[in-house]
Amino acid sequence: MRRRACAPSPSAATPTTAPSATAPSSRTASAAGAQWRRYDPGPLGRQRCRGDVRGVRVLDLSDGRAGAYCSRLLAMTGAEVVVGEPLEGSHLRRSRMVDTRAGPVSVAWEYLRANTASVVVNPGTSLTELARDVDVVVLDVHGDLTPARAEIASARNAHPRLVAAVITPYGFTGPKSAWRAGPLEHWALGGHMSLNGEPDRHPLPGGGPWLTHLVGATAAIGIQAALVHAAATGRGDLVEISALEALANAHQWSFSLYTHNGVNKRRWGNRFGEQHHPLALYECIDGWVCIAAVSIHQWEGFCIAMDQVELLARDDFYVPAVRFDHADELDEIISAWAATKTVAEAVADLQANQVPSGPVASLDDMLASPQLAARGYWAHLAAAHAPVGDARQDEPGAGGVPTARLPGPPAHIEGATPPFRRAPALGTGLDGTASDGRSWPAGAKPLAGVRVIEFTIAWAGPLVCRMLGDLGADVIKIEHPTARGLAMPPAEMILAERGGWEWGQLPGPLSRNGIFLNNDPGDDWFNRLGHWNKMNRSKRGLCLDLKAPGGRDVLRKLVETADIVVNNYSPRGVRSAGITRAELREMNPAIVTLDMSGFGATGPDAERISWGPVLDAASGLASATGYPDSGPYKQGIAFPDVVGGLHGTVIALAALWQHWRTAEPVGVDLSQLETAINVAGDQFVEASMRPPGAPHPPRRGARTADAAPAGVYRCRGDDAWLTLTVDDDATWKSLAELLGDAECEPRWTTAAARHANHDVIDAVIERWTATRDKHEAAAELQAAGISASAVMTIADIVNDDHSAARGLMVDHARPGEQPQLFPGMPFRFDMTPAALSPPPRLGQHNEDILTELGYTPAEITDLYSRNTIATAPPD
Structure with a gap:
């Protein structure tokens, strides 16, 4: 009989009658299935039971989105999270500002720091002292990692049960270990941007810092695993989360296509490249629809829905990749059909024939979604944070339409979903009162x-x-x-x-x-x-x-x-x-x-x-x-x-x-x-706080409201690009000196001026990048302290010296097979x-x-x- 990971008690096996669905019972039945037994879970299981995540205390000293999203997930699954901030407050408190009745509010802060507390960290306080009474410390580090590594080692020596999670762009080792990267660079360095957008235009990032949030989700998994191991062994760990490795893990079959066939996956606009069609977006009378007819029965249902049964006579069209090779021909038929339908009509016809499909919804559409309303998905902020000039009230049931709303937890865990709490004011403790700052700033595989x-x-x-x-x-x-x-x-x-x-x-x-x-x-x-x-x-x-x-x-x-x-x-x-x-x-x-x-x-x-x-x-x-x-x-x-x-x-x-x-x-x-x-949570908060009738914000391509310049720039060679981000005045000064262009005007030294002249600045930057190899240009920019990355293809990542130094690719071949390379673990442990x-x-x-x-x-x-x-x- 196999030993269970954890049972309700360490008592000896005792027959009982079959329990109710909620009774504390073990999982092993007798042969007849009528009686149930309890088993000693052993030391490993008992330690796990004592290591409940609800008792875990997390001190988050990170100041970026990845660390914040990591802690948000930990808080929403029951951990006590305290954010350590400098005297002036976290950088996130000043990101994505919206004017409200209570003054400017950061929607990024409200979303990412919900269900946490805040404490002011006194300057000069060591990590060893800060980590004295906590189980987990979350940090993000850019640039020179040497001082951080020394501090972490000291803290771990002093607190052997401590789990220290460190998020970096490229990891602690390798030629790029000191490189910087922000949300735009994450789209570039992880190979995702090279797959997005039109083949004859510059590649696109997604419409928000979503990959950065996935780096944070990856960190949360590594932390949870290290906590399980610590509960069982009494030893903490160092969890190293490299954005590069986390984002390589976030690919479907892009890497396999290259390592197995030598083919560099490319971007195809709104088509799903190389393998399936239709799996794309089409314009209807009143909007856009997504159609995904992949399997044989879905293809048949799709042809019936379009009243194009003659396509079923094409035996070759039963192969999805053949349909992709004939995408131009098929899209003429599909686009003509979609143009005669409203989105609702198209989706109804397709779903009736069991074809996966749905509207291309706006953020406002999702805020009004009956599906999400029926599931009680949205959390609500205080009425004081309604937008300026909006007469609607914020709390549901208060007589008005809810405005300021946040996405709820990513899933409902039976018996374990904590109640929603607003993001804290600076220095506000877990009980909502001001913190005096004294308590905080003063073996076996895990599963x-x-x-x-x-x-x-x-x-x-x-x-x-x-x-x-x-x-x-x-x-x-x-x-x-x-x-x-x-x-x-x-x-x-x-x-x-x-x-x-x-x-x-x-x-x-x-x-x-x-x-x-x-x-x-x-x-x-x-x-x-x-x-x-x-x-x-x-x-x-x-x-x-x-x-x-x-x-x-x-x-x-x-x-x-x-x-x-x-x-x-x-x-x-x-x-x-x-x-x-x-x-x-x-x-x-x-x-x-x-x-x-x-x-x-x-x-x-x-x-x-x-x-x-x-x-x-x-x-x-x-x-x-x-x-x-x-x-x-x-x-x-x-x-x-x-x-x-x-x-x-x-x-x-x-x-x-x-x-x-x-x-x-x-x-x-x-x-x-x-x-x-x-992953787009603060964008939904911002959308929910727009006054009634306000226009939807335009799509921004690679630009962002938080930095200027920020964009994708052409380099020397075929389809060669890089990204860079300037998020403060000192970085702009460094970039202007590197560009050495007479057109870099003194008045561009402020963020407002750079936003207003973004087109002109982009032209200046591209005159410089167009003469350079994308990898060499990124290295020059990094040497000047500027966050930048070549837009990496899958081939670039697999063959990069940094990837080789980190051992990014691992061999999954079974005995007797040729080597088969795939991305390895998305995080690394010390123990x-x-x-x-x-x-x-x-x-x-x-x-x-x-x-x-x-x-x-x-x-x-x-x-x-x-x-x-x-x-x-x-x-």
């Missing part, structure tokens, strides 16, 4: 013993479970025999298409979606899928048909031994698979469940089907992205998938903490739509072990897992004969 049962597809869910597996959990991925796709076309067709293929050439459409190493599907193509292998390392594989004879019995026995079950199906799919929260609790009354559907389990849109780009549109993110003269733009990757995956990992760890604390079952309802809104292992072959661990569950060899053979389990797709 070893935790079993995860995974029912996921695509990207968001697999990313959650991959990260839990990397941290030591026993992740068992349940796959239907057809889960990795239907059988490939006949071998002779693949070979004919492959003839003449050379490294660096985009593979033909029949094999392109597989991203096979060296464009070779081999005999076991289902084990060679590059995009699947990227998302599923550190797991064991069980190929199981739940609806075949004996399938439910296997599921029941698995769930009885599990800690958490994760799925990212729609509510309809969850019901079809028989893995609803109620059904799983019948199998295991203490199970933790994480449901991470597109729109959440409740509300009028709960049953809608979606892909990441549909959520990109539906969340308001696409409407905020684009050139100043353009319509909306989707991201070059399915961006909400990685957002949902990272937030889902934070929430999964928090739910496990909650279970360890209470021994109760914990259910989590995560809406990927709501996690996408979370906490990680557990990377190659992805499983289809059904690779069938016998091992079933034997652990008590099946005999004869019973396993019988399950194979009934096609209940398998190691290959059906013919």
